[in-house]
Amino acid sequence: MGNYWKVAGSEVNDQLYVNDLKEQYSSGKLADASEVETEISKVKYPEFLYRTKAEEAGLYNNHANPDHVKNDKGHLGDPTFKNLFKAGLKIEKFDLSPNLGTEIDGVQLSELDDAGKNDLALYLETRGLAVFRNQDFRDKGPAFAKNFGKYFGPLHIHPVAYSAKDHPELFVTFRKAGGPSRWDLQFKHQTDGVRWHSDVSFEEYPSSFSFFVALEAPPSGGDTVFVDLREAYNRLSPPLQKFFETLTAVHSNEYQQKGAALRSQLAKVKETSYSEHPLVRTHPVTGQKSLFFSRGFIQKIKGVKESESAFILNFLEDHCLNNPEIQVRANHRGTDSRSVIAWDNRFLAHTAILDFLNHETTARHHYRVTVLGEKPYLEEKKVEDSDSDGEDKHPRAY
Numbered sequence: 001m002g003n004y005w006k007v008a009g010s011e012v013n014d015q016l017y018v019n020d021l022k023e024q025y026s027s028g029k030l031a032d033a034s035e036v037e038t039e040i041s042k043v044k045y046p047e048f049l050y051r052t053k054a055e056e057a058g059l060y061n062n063h064a065n066p067d068h069v070k071n072d073k074g075h076l077g078d079p080t081f082k083n084l085f086k087a088g089l090k091i092e093k094f095d096l097s098p099n100l101g102t103e104i105d106g107v108q109l110s111e112l113d114d115a116g117k118n119d120l121a122l123y124l125e126t127r128g129l130a131v132f133r134n135q136d137f138r139d140k141g142p143a144f145a146k147n148f149g150k151y152f153g154p155l156h157i158h159p160v161a162y163s164a165k166d167h168p169e170l171f172v173t174f175r176k177a178g179g180p181s182r183w184d185l186q187f188k189h190q191t192d193g194v195r196w197h198s199d200v201s202f203e204e205y206p207s208s209f210s211f212f213v214a215l216e217a218p219p220s221g222g223d224t225v226f227v228d229l230r231e232a233y234n235r236l237s238p239p240l241q242k243f244f245e246t247l248t249a250v251h252s253n254e255y256q257q258k259g260a261a262l263r264s265q266l267a268k269v270k271e272t273s274y275s276e277h278p279l280v281r282t283h284p285v286t287g288q289k290s291l292f293f294s295r296g297f298i299q300k301i302k303g304v305k306e307s308e309s310a311f312i313l314n315f316l317e318d319h320c321l322n323n324p325e326i327q328v329r330a331n332h333r334g335t336d337s338r339s340v341i342a343w344d345n346r347f348l349a350h351t352a353i354l355d356f357l358n359h360e361t362t363a364r365h366h367y368r369v370t371v372l373g374e375k376p377y378l379e380e381k382k383v384e385d386s387d388s389d390g391e392d393k394h395p396r397a398y
């Protein structure tokens, strides 16, 4: 049996493809890292489009976060979320699905006090994600964003991505404005741009929360789709749940690093990460189990034969990623989007949607505050599972 499992990016091990890419970069057909220099004058928020300079290359490392299980702010959240949805505010909420994701208008994230942030943590840990409309976040500047994020835990420094100037903790994702030539380049070698992942799962201490702040967005499209990996776990039969609980996956950013090098993009963190994480993990606050299926970063299942690893991963891809019943789509609502999408990476995977590339559009430009969480673990019992009267401290309802 061949290896049916193709990790997104594994084509950079294909010498013919790599040679073709090199030729395109050198001939200017495909933009390399220097494209930022030409785009920076066109974007509305140039301070959030900073290319790593030579003096910063290899300067950073990410750190351990061993106390996150007990420090997660969701432990302090109020299950009624009264500090997030304060009485007297005019708040509109719309659930994207019964179990996953909610759009919220009327809550200003920048004005939350500590109790409000604790509720926000618990809210994301139950609803999975929230799309906050009409935020002033993007105009508060990078230092504000960092302080906001640090409340929830240490911030991740992305190895190769663009960042905010002088603020390497702010990850920037940037896609140039659409147009027919953009479509041609993107889809020359592939039929889609879907890249499911959980943010930075290649780290020993991957992300708990991501706050994704829109700077510019296309008039329509460029959405982010999310999948609920709790529900993906819950739908499995008990024998398969038990089997998957015995497995460990190897996550790595190897292909991301190689791709960046091909584009002459300097790495802030040079070392490639290889981390082993349980395929089923327990949430430190809700105690719920979920699959930890970060498709783009998982290289293999540890300790089994190659064909067996491929068999398991292909099953999971079909089970998790081909089921719209457990997915929702978060959008930006137009070019003047002031949306902030926040989510819990521990039981969600997501992908950007590149459906705008054959339209004349504005850029898709965001920054992300990425909070480091705990080292993933599998445990039968919740860490802080009950009050003395035996009642669950936190609601198990989604």
Ligand SMILES: [Fe+2]
Pocket: 197, 198, 199, 350
């Ligand atoms: Fe992501």
